[in-house]
Amino acid sequence: MGIKNRLIVMNFLQFFVWGAWLITIGGYWFQNKGWSGTEFGAIFSTMGIASLFMPAIAGIIADRWVNAEKLLGIFHICGAIILTLLPQANTPASMFWLMLINMFFYMPTISLSITVAYSALNKSNMDVVKEYPPIRVFGTVGFIIAMWTVSLLKIETSALQFYVAALASLCLGFYAFSLPKCNICKEPRDKSIVNSLGLNAFRLFKNPKMAMFFIFSMLLGASLQLTNAYGDTFLHDFAKIDAYKELIAVKYPAIIMSISQISETLFILAIPFFLKRFGIKKVMLISMIAWVLRFGLFAFGDPSGGLWMIILSCIVYGMAFDFFNISGSLFVETSSDSSMRASAQGLFMMMTNGFGAILGSWSSGLIIDTFFKGEGDLFNWEGIWSTFAIYSLVVAIFFAILFKHKHDPKQLAEFSH
Template identity: 35%
Template sequence: MSTAIRVKLSLMMFLEFFIWGAWFVTLGPFLGNTLHATGAQTGAVFSTQSWGAIIAPFIIGLIADRYFNAERILGILHILGAVLMYQMYKATDVSVFYPYVLGYMVLYMPTLALVNSVSFNQIGDPEKEFSSIRVWGTIGWIVAGLAISYLFHWDSPDGVKSGFLKNTFMMAGIASLILGLFSFSLPATPPKTPTGEKVSISQLLGLDALKLLKDKNFAVFFIASILICIPLAFYYQNASNFLTDIKVNNPTGKMTIGQGSEVLFMLCLPIFFKKFGFKKTILVGMLAWALRYAMFAYGNAGELSFMLIIGIALHGVCYDFFFVSGQIYTDSKAGPQYKSAAQGLITLATYGVGMLIGFYVAGLISDSYNSAAGHDWKMIWLIPAGIAAAVFLLFAVFFKDKSQIQTSSVQS
C-alpha cells in the first residue's frame, strides 16, 4: 500500500468516528437539558442506533455490494447526513428532532461497514495492516470529545445551561460534509456481488447462521450477548448525562479515557486470551460491566471522583473482552460457509435487538427514579450492575465449551 493511500484511509477513519463522537456522547445531556426530553423519549432517540443497525444490512447487501462503488455510496450518505445534522442542530423539540436522528442513523450505520470495505479492498494483509488504520477512528472519537470539553467548553455547566451542546451537531455536520466530499477521492471499491446473483433476506441478515444455535454453548453465548447489551445501553444513554448532572468538570473529555483504554486492552486481549481461554476472558468482560456500574453508583464528583474515572477506564475491558472476544468465538464456530452470516447475526442480535431492548429499559428506569429532587443515580446504576452480574452467573454456569480458539485475528 502506498503512503498516499494509507494517509487517505487513515483520514477517512478519523473523520468517520470523529463525526460519531462529536454528538453521540453528549446526546443525553442535550436531550435532557436543551430539549427537556423524558427518560422514555431519550431511550427512543438512542434506539435509533439499533434501528440503523437493523436496516444497515439491506443498504449494504442490496445496494453497496451489488450496484455502486462503496466509496461513492459512502460520500452520498455522509453528504445527506450533513443535511440531517443541520436539521438536528435547528430542532427545538424532541418530536421534531426524532425523525431527523432516525433518518441520520439509518444513513450512518451502513457507513461503518463501508469504511471497512474501502480499507480492506486496499490492504494486502488485513491482520497486520488494518489495526494501524482503524486506530485513527478511535483517535478521531477522542479528539472530538477533547474539543467539546477543553476547546469549546460546550459541556460545562454554563454551556449546558445555555444550550451550547446543540453546536455539536453543527460540528458533526461540517465533518460529515467534509468526509462526504473527500470520499469521492478514495480508492475505487467496486461492488463484489454480480448484479444477476440473487441474495436472500436471510443471507443479508445473517439468518443462515441460525443453524449454529443447535450448539448449546453457542446458544448460551448468543442469549448472553443479547442480555449484556441491556446494561451496555445504560452506559451509552446515561453516562454523559450522569457526569453532567453531578457536575463533573469536562465530562466529555473525561469519557475519552474509555476510548484510550479500549486501545490498550485490545493489545492485551491476545495475551489474556491465550493464557486463560475464551470463557474466562468473556467472564472478565461481563464482570467489568457490573463493577463499573457499582463504581458509578457509589462514586461522586468530589473525594470519590476516582471511582468514576476507574468506571470510565473499564470501558476497554467491558468492550474488548466481551464483544471482540465474542467476534473471535463466533468466527471459530462458523464454518467457511457461514463466517460472514454469523458475524451479521451477532451484530443484529447485539446492536440491533439487544440494544433496542436496552435503550427501552434504560429509559423506563431513568423515569422511574427521577423526581423533583433529580435523578436517583445510585439506583439507576445499581440496576444494570445487577443485570450484568446475573448474565455473568448465567454464562458461568451454562457455558461449558472447552475448545481452543485461535487468537491471531485480534493481533495488532
C-alpha cells in the same frame, strides 16, 4: 499514503462523527431542552431501530451490488445533511424522527468500515488479527478528540455539537470514494430469494453456538447503550448540588468521560494477545465482568472524594467495550464464509446496536422515570448504576454457563494469513 494510514484516517473520521454528539447529547437533552427520560430513551432507541435492519441491508448491498467503500461514502454524505437539520427540532417527536433518519445512514457505516478495512488488509496479505486493532485505535482517538473539542468549546449542551459532527461526516463521505475497492460477489447465484438478497447470513442462527453468541451480543449491546446514554448526564447532574458544581469533573464532564476512550486505545492493542491465548468465550466473559465494575464504580463514585471511582470506572470501560465489540467482530469474521462476511458483520451489528440498543434504551428510560427519579429533577444515580451492575452480573453468569466454545488458536492463525 500507505494502506494502513488510509484506513487510520477512515477510522478516525468514522468515530469522530459519533463522538461529537453521542456522549454529550444527554446534556443537550436534559440541561437545554428539559425533556423526560422516557423520551430520551426513545431518542437513543433510534440507534437500535436503525440497526435492526440497516447494517444487514447495507451488508447485503455491499456483498452483491455496490462496493462497500462507495456505500460508506454515500451514507456519510446523507448523514451529514441530516445532522445539520437536528438543531431545528423543537419537540421530542421531531427530534426522534430526524435522529432516526440520521441513524439509518450512520449505523451501517460502522460495519461497512470494518468490511473495508478487513478487505484491504486481506488483499495486502496482512495479518488481520494483528494489524487491525492498532488501526482501529485511531477510531477511538477520533472519538476522544471529538469529545474534547465539544467540551473545550463549551458546546456540550448546545446544538452546535451536531454541526461539528456534520462537518466530519461530510469529509469522510468524500474521502471514502478514494479507499481501496471492495469486491462484490460475482459467483453464480442461487435463484432463491434468500440467496439473491444475501439473507443467507441468517443461517448462522442454525448453529447453536453462533445463535447463543448473537443472543449474548444483544444483551451486552444493552449495557453499552446504558453507559452512552447516561454517563455524561450523570456528571452534569452534580452541578445541581452546591458542594460539587465548581469541580472540574462537573464543569467538563465530557473530558472526564473521554478517559473511557483513552482506555480503549490501550485495550484494543491487547486484543490479539488475549484472543489468541484465551479465546472468544473468556475474552467476552472478561468484558462482562468489566461491565459490572463499570456500573458498580459509578454507583458509589462522586466528583469529589469518590472521583477515583469514576476515573477507575472509565478505565475499566476500555476493557468492557473493546473485548466485546472488536473481539466479537473478529469472531464473526472467522466464523462466516467469505461470500457473506459483510452480511454477517451487519447481522452482528443488528444484534448489538439493534435489538441490544432498543432493549437498553427503552427499558432504562422507563425504569429510571418509574423508580429512580427524585424531587427537583434529581435522579437516584446510586440506584440506577447499581441496577445496571446487577443486570450485567446476571448476564455474565448465564453466559459462562450457556455459551459452549472450545478455543482453537489455529482458527485465528489461518484467518490471519
